[in-house]
Amino acid sequence: MKLASLILFILGSFVASLAQNQGEEISQDSLRELRLSRNKSRAKERYESYLSTKDKSQVKFLDLSYLDLEELPDIVYEFRNIRSLDISNNHIKKLPKEINQLQNLKSIVWKDNLNGKHRIKLKKNNTITRINLEGNDLKKIPRKLRRLKSLQAIDLGNNKFLKIPNTRRLKELIDLELSGNPINLYKSNFKRITQLDKLKLNKCELDSIPTELASLTQLKLLQLAGNNLTGIPKELEKLNKLEYLTLYDNKLTELPDVVYELGSLKQLDLYYNEIEKVSPEIENLTNLEILYISNNRLYSLPEEIGKLSNLKELYVHHNRLSYLPESIKNLDSLKILRMNSNYFSSLPKEVYYLTSLKNLDFSENQIDAISEEITKLTNLELLYFYGNPINLENEPFLLVFFEQLRAQGSVVIYSE
Missing domain, CATH: 3.80.10.10 (Ribonuclease Inhibitor)
Known part of the structure; x- marks a missing residue:
């Protein structure tokens, strides 16, 4: 670690420790200033390394952020093969014609200038x-x-x-x-x-969506996270090319009916809402590959979810589920199932049929026994089940299974 960075690290640790000992909070301004100082120190080190770079033709990304620049330095044009240039947090108001010398340049980050x-x-x-x-x-x-x-x-x-x-x-x-x-x-x-x-409209203080948005019929991705939406208009069913819809962190109490009409959806994000049920019409989303519906108020999932034959990832953690529909076992393409932090008292038998699973998390439930059928899940790369009242002494096959998984490089995390 360079001396300047080390000093800033020690200073930051000292300030944080002092505030904690005195029972005081560090002001946001103080933290911002400390972070800015650290970023500027790192920026100078980075710039010096660019100056000493011998083969500049190999550099693809040039980061000149936090250098208090008012114009681009001439050294930029020596890096003729860069594809991305970051000039964030400076005072640059113009890009000179010489920028056209960088014929591979595709991206410029010009934030906070x-x-x-x-x-x-x-x-x-x-x-x-x-x-x-x-x-x-x-x-x-x-x-x-x-x-x-x-x-x-x-x-x-x-x-x-x-x-x-x-x-x-x-x-x-x-x-x-x-x-x-x-x-x-x-x-x-x-x-x-x-x-x-x-089109990305996250955290825009939106309470509702006008029907005119349906005129954007070429949309493949629409992000509306972090707003105050309680629904979305039926007219949005015209967005028949939409593949990615984000409604994360809104105020939805149910899945809007129009969502079930968006048959091209591949990814649907409903994290952090107040959704209590999912309609059987979920079966219409036959192209769905990823469903995020965690941190809601679900007590159950409909049987029709088992018809989503293309579903690869299912996130239902932090709900109120105590069982899974039997049809879950039909999700042959499922690779990730996160069902942690629910009300399961046993691992649903349907899970044992999901032999393509690579990531299974059922931690923080009330599961006190697991069937030996779990040993069918030989493709697991990540297995989490800590926070359950399982006595491994009563399930010796589990320890053998865990060792088999670890021998093939898998990660298994559980409470001893």
Whole structure:
């Protein structure tokens, strides 16, 4: 560890220890300053290592964040093969024409630089496809971005947008990140973004979704996590290309009916809601591969879940389940089953049929006995069942099975 980093580490530990001993909390400002100092110290070390790099042609990612730069240093252009450039947390307001010398450059991370100034200087560029302008206090998209002729993805998260910005001039744009903005969707013009296939609106203080969102028929990914949604409109059934839907951390008490109509879904994230039941119509989601429905209020799952023949990962932990439907045993493609922190008193017999399982977690339940049939699960790579009242002395076959799993490189974690 370098001396500067060591000093910062010791200082941080001392401040934390002092606050704990005095029964006081460290202010967020103090922690932020400490983190900033540490980042700047590491940035200087990193920059020095770049200066001493002999074969610069091998470097693909260049990180110049936290250097208090006001312009790009000339050394950047010596790294002709970089694909990604990070200039976050500086004071850079323009990218000079020399940036076009970097013909392999695809991505620029330009976070925390502009301080609300949307007038940036850019030269015409045909190689950059992704740009991150997160945390710049922007209220509208800088006009000069249209000079990035190949731009496909833009991150405008944690800015000050009050409505969805006009991206029509960005002809190739298909991926728009707007999370962390106080957006009013009802004052937004969705006709300006109909070309998108990815839209991210996490933590935007949304209470509801306007039906106009259904006009984005090219969407394959829609993220609405961390809002205050109690439902989503039926009109969204028109999003028949949607493959990834995130409704994590909202206020849903049931799975909205429209979700069952989204037959192209491959991944559905419903973590941290208040969902009490899942309809038998779940069987309509025949392409579903990953279902996250943990941290809800489920007492049961419908039998129809066993018809999801493409399901590879099922997360139902932190609910109120005490049994699984018999049809679960039909999920031949299932690789991950996390059912920890529920009310199971025994490991459901249906689990023993899931011979493709690689990750099984039934920890923190009330399971006091396991059938010898568990030894059929020879493909397990991770097995967790700590926090259960199992007496291994009464189940000697388990210890043998655990040793077999460990011999093949698997991880087994349980309470002795």
